[in-house]
Amino acid sequence: MSAEVIWGLATSHVPSIGAAMDRGKTEDPNWKGLFDGYRPAREWLAEHRPDVAIVIYNDHANGIDLDIVPTFGIGTADRYTVADEGFGKRPVPDVIGDPDLSLHLLETLVDDGFDLTVFQELDVDHGFTVPLSVWTPDPGDAWPCPVIPLLVNVIQYPQPTAKRCYALGQAIGRALKSYPKDITVGILGTGGMSHQLAGARAGMINPEFDAMFMAAIESDPAKLAALSREELIREAGSEGIEMIMWLIMRGAMNERVRKVHSHYFVPASNTAAGLALFDNRAS
Amino acid sequence: MSAEVIWGLATSHVPSIGAAMDRGKTEDPNWKGLFDGYRPAREWLAEHRPDVAIVIYNDHANGIDLDIVPTFGIGTADRYTVADEGFGKRPVPDVIGDPDLSLHLLETLVDDGFDLTVFQELDVDHGFTVPLSVWTPDPGDAWPCPVIPLLVNVIQYPQPTAKRCYALGQAIGRALKSYPKDITVGILGTGGMSHQLAGARAGMINPEFDAMFMAAIESDPAKLAALSREELIREAGSEGIEMIMWLIMRGAMNERVRKVHSHYFVPASNTAAGLALFDNRAS
Amino acid sequence: MRSEIPGTPVFDGQTSRRGFRMNKLFMSLRFAENRERFRADEGAYCDEFGLSPEQRQAVIDRDWQAMIDLGGSIFYVYKLAMMDGRSMQYLGGVFTGMTEEEFVAAMRAGGRTDVR
Amino acid sequence: MRSEIPGTPVFDGQTSRRGFRMNKLFMSLRFAENRERFRADEGAYCDEFGLSPEQRQAVIDRDWQAMIDLGGSIFYVYKLAMMDGRSMQYLGGVFTGMTEEEFVAAMRAGGRTDVR
Ligand SMILES: [Fe+3]
Ligand SMILES: [Fe+3]
Numbered sequence: 149m150s151a152e153v154i155w156g157l158a159t160s161h162v163p164s165i166g167a168a169m170d171r172g173k174t175e176d177p178n179w180k181g182l183f184d185g186y187r188p189a190r191e192w193l194a195e196h197r198p199d200v201a202i203v204i205y206n207d208h209a210n211g212i213d214l215d216i217v218p219t220f221g222i223g224t225a226d227r228y229t230v231a232d233e234g235f236g237k238r239p240v241p242d243v244i245g246d247p248d249l250s251l252h253l254l255e256t257l258v259d260d261g262f263d264l265t266v267f268q269e270l271d272v273d274h275g276f277t278v279p280l281s282v283w284t285p286d287p288g289d290a291w292p293c294p295v296i297p298l299l300v301n302v303i304q305y306p307q308p309t310a311k312r313c314y315a316l317g318q319a320i321g322r323a324l325k326s327y328p329k330d331i332t333v334g335i336l337g338t339g340g341m342s343h344q345l346a347g348a349r350a351g352m353i354n355p356e357f358d359a360m361f362m363a364a365i366e367s368d369p370a371k372l373a374a375l376s377r378e379e380l381i382r383e384a385g386s387e388g389i390e391m392i393m394w395l396i397m398r399g400a401m402n403e404r405v406r407k408v409h410s411h412y413f414v415p416a417s418n419t420a421a422g423l424a425l426f427d428n429r430a431s
Numbered sequence: 432m433s434a435e436v437i438w439g440l441a442t443s444h445v446p447s448i449g450a451a452m453d454r455g456k457t458e459d460p461n462w463k464g465l466f467d468g469y470r471p472a473r474e475w476l477a478e479h480r481p482d483v484a485i486v487i488y489n490d491h492a493n494g495i496d497l498d499i500v501p502t503f504g505i506g507t508a509d510r511y512t513v514a515d516e517g518f519g520k521r522p523v524p525d526v527i528g529d530p531d532l533s534l535h536l537l538e539t540l541v542d543d544g545f546d547l548t549v550f551q552e553l554d555v556d557h558g559f560t561v562p563l564s565v566w567t568p569d570p571g572d573a574w575p576c577p578v579i580p581l582l583v584n585v586i587q588y589p590q591p592t593a594k595r596c597y598a599l600g601q602a603i604g605r606a607l608k609s610y611p612k613d614i615t616v617g618i619l620g621t622g623g624m625s626h627q628l629a630g631a632r633a634g635m636i637n638p639e640f641d642a643m644f645m646a647a648i649e650s651d652p653a654k655l656a657a658l659s660r661e662e663l664i665r666e667a668g669s670e671g672i673e674m675i676m677w678l679i680m681r682g683a684m685n686e687r688v689r690k691v692h693s694h695y696f697v698p699a700s701n702t703a704a705g706l707a708l709f710d711n712r713a714s
Numbered sequence: 715m716r717s718e719i720p721g722t723p724v725f726d727g728q729t730s731r732r733g734f735r736m737n738k739l740f741m742s743l744r745f746a747e748n749r750e751r752f753r754a755d756e757g758a759y760c761d762e763f764g765l766s767p768e769q770r771q772a773v774i775d776r777d778w779q780a781m782i783d784l785g786g787s788i789f790y791v792y793k794l795a796m797m798d799g800r801s802m803q804y805l806g807g808v809f810t811g812m813t814e815e816e817f818v819a820a821m822r823a824g825g826r827t828d829v830r
Numbered sequence: 831m832r833s834e835i836p837g838t839p840v841f842d843g844q845t846s847r848r849g850f851r852m853n854k855l856f857m858s859l860r861f862a863e864n865r866e867r868f869r870a871d872e873g874a875y876c877d878e879f880g881l882s883p884e885q886r887q888a889v890i891d892r893d894w895q896a897m898i899d900l901g902g903s904i905f906y907v908y909k910l911a912m913m914d915g916r917s918m919q920y921l922g923g924v925f926t927g928m929t930e931e932e933f934v935a936a937m938r939a940g941g942r943t944d945v946r
Pocket of ligand 2: 444623673
């Protein structure tokens with residue numbers, strides 16, 4: 149028996165993507181190109197609902213403060229409240245967790261030498277809910293399945309290295325294989341693509357780097373795992389470094405995956421938005 | 432240039448040891464044996480004052496709560512307040528930190544694949560202040576030098592493995608060697624020795640295991656690093672597992688160390704109290 | 715997979731989840747104003763923290779063993795004991811069926827070396 | 831050892847230490863009652879959070895660049911901007927010497943691909 153990753157979804161988590169959906173602006177000329185590009189992925193995902201999902205994301209001054217900054221964190225709660233980020237909660241359902249799988253991951257990963265921080269209570273912000281909305285635009289009263297948050301520090305230097313993120317993903321893959329129940333899992337790596345919010349380079353976009361990253365995340369993740377923090381910040385921008393979270397997702401998948409769909413769009417507010425959906429049952 | 436560990440001190444951090452000192456009971460028949468045994472270590476330490484100290488400890492429901500439990504944490508503040516644990520603060524000085532060294536350790540250790548949680552604000556409890564008092568019974572207005580807290584989860588299963596703790600210690604040793612200033616460092620590993628506070632085994636003491644641990648921490652730490660959580664809990668008690676923190680201290684020291692003094696005493700309230708002082712300049 | 719060790723409660727993730735609200739209550743007792751509010755109406759204070767009926771009863775009854783069984787961490791439970799002026803040796807006695815004096819005597823005699 | 835990347839503030843440990851109290855203030859603005867208290871007396875609110883005189887002035891003047899220079903994290907600074915009804919594109923304009931419209935136009939034209 150084991151938990152089997154059936155798909156991996158890499159996607160930006162820009163708040164304005166959620167806001168565009170919440171305000172019914174997805175057909176606006178400035179947004180239509182983005183949301184049209186999501187459609188094939190959403191259709192495929194609707195037909196491949198997993199038993200549990202894991203969302204790899206970072207918080208943006210909503211669920212955790214700067215007095216305690218964990219490199220990696222995992223939620224073990226049975227419920228996660230949607231955060232009020234200062235303009236009211238997003239009109240989306242709270243998140244049901246899966247404490248059994250959370251604790252299995254925690255125990256296995258700590259044994260494997262990953263120094264996770266355990267969250268028994270956590271409000272989840274747009275970094276978490278926007279990817280769920282990208283996956284499931286109309287959740288109704290509940291998201292398609294229980295979801296486990298895996299938090300990564302991408303805001304405060306030193307972030308975990310790309311190499312460490314990839315290794316964590318691989319360890320998650322191993323941990324899922326040893327789960328003593330037969331379940332299917334979807335895994336979401338969030339953030340990116342290139343963007344920088346402050347400084348004289350604010351607004352920078354690097355389509356060549358993004359294209360390289362989009363190709364390599366499928367076929368050569370080890371190449372991305374070799375990037376230093378400095379290279380990531382230089383090429384993808386001070387906030388684009390958050391793409392290291394895609395590597396955690398990718399590490400949890402098989403060596404060979406099949407790309408179902410990908411999409412690249414500029415801009416989602418100040419950001420290059422990317423989406424890539426991979427079928428883990430490549431065979 | 433480098434930061435050089437000049438000594439390592441392993442010591443219990445039982446609150447009643449601090450209370451006995453704060454209340455002037457060190458000459459009481461029930462306590463005298465413990466404090467007399469500290470004297471040779473204290474005398475040696477008074478003559479070997481480092482520029483900075485690192486205290487490896489765990490919090491006991493005072494500085495952090497169970498909603499966020501980090502496996503490993505490091506403080507980066509310039510000051511740490513002594514916690515009020517519910518009976519007023521201990522009458523000891525607040526702790527001055529060393530943010531430069533903290534941040535050097537943080538960046539080096541994260542690069543080395545340790546997933547630390549960063550504390551910018553932290554109240555330190557008896558787990559931290561009692562070892563300082565064991566080292567320096569009369570600090571006056573200030574402790575002998577700045578001190579950096581390194582937090583370890585020993586309360587909530589899964590604790591980091593003994594192996595991981597020893598590896599973290601070794602990584603701390605390497606990180607200190609690369610510090611771009613010439614300073615001396617004292618390192619304190621706290622907790623233990625055998626004890627169990629709850630359950631039908633409450634009050635258990637295992638002098639044979641403690642003697643083995645005391646000998647091996649000097650000459651064969653790798654043997655201790657191979658102990659499983661289950662072995663530690665069985666042999667040292669559900670709270671005695673905190674002796675994994677001694678291994679972090681030991682890992683940061685040289686392969687060969689010279690024992691200056693050690694002492695073993697039962698009981699400090701419900702605990703076997705141990706002290707071991709090692710000179711890292713064995714030559 | 716963890717093996718059980720007889721007579722040894724292990725505070726693991728499921729235990730911590732079970733005891734979460736009760737342990738939060740205990741931690742709040744670090745502050746004098748909370749201790750006063752608790753003393754003034756223990757039941758109401760328990761309800762405020764969302765304790766289960768069993769946990770609420772265990773707290774009010776000072777049923778220390780039940781608090782541990784219902785997810786209490788000994789370090790947190792001890793905050794309540796301290797408030798009551800109880801020592802860790804008193805609790806040790808409760809958990810082992812001894813009086814505090816007997817438990818202290820056992821510790822001074824070198825600890826319970828027979829139960830390991 | 832970190833190499834500097836021109837035009838790119840990196841929010842590292844020393845920056846975070848410097849901006850700690852100011853960022854705490856920004857985070858507090860998630861809550862309506864805090865926004866009201868802040869609006870009622872911005873200086874007093876800054877003092878309550880222990881901001882340095884420079885940080886206090888930067889906040890009151892809405893000197894966004896100074897807030898970043900004085901240790902603000904953009905995600906935290908943004909909480910204040912949101913309260914003022916300012917967008918991230920407006921801030922982008924401030925940091926790059928453009929109007930909000932110019933910045934939005936640059937993004938819609940594919941982003942600032944010339945500054946990387
Ligand atoms: Fe983000
Ligand atoms: Fe302890």
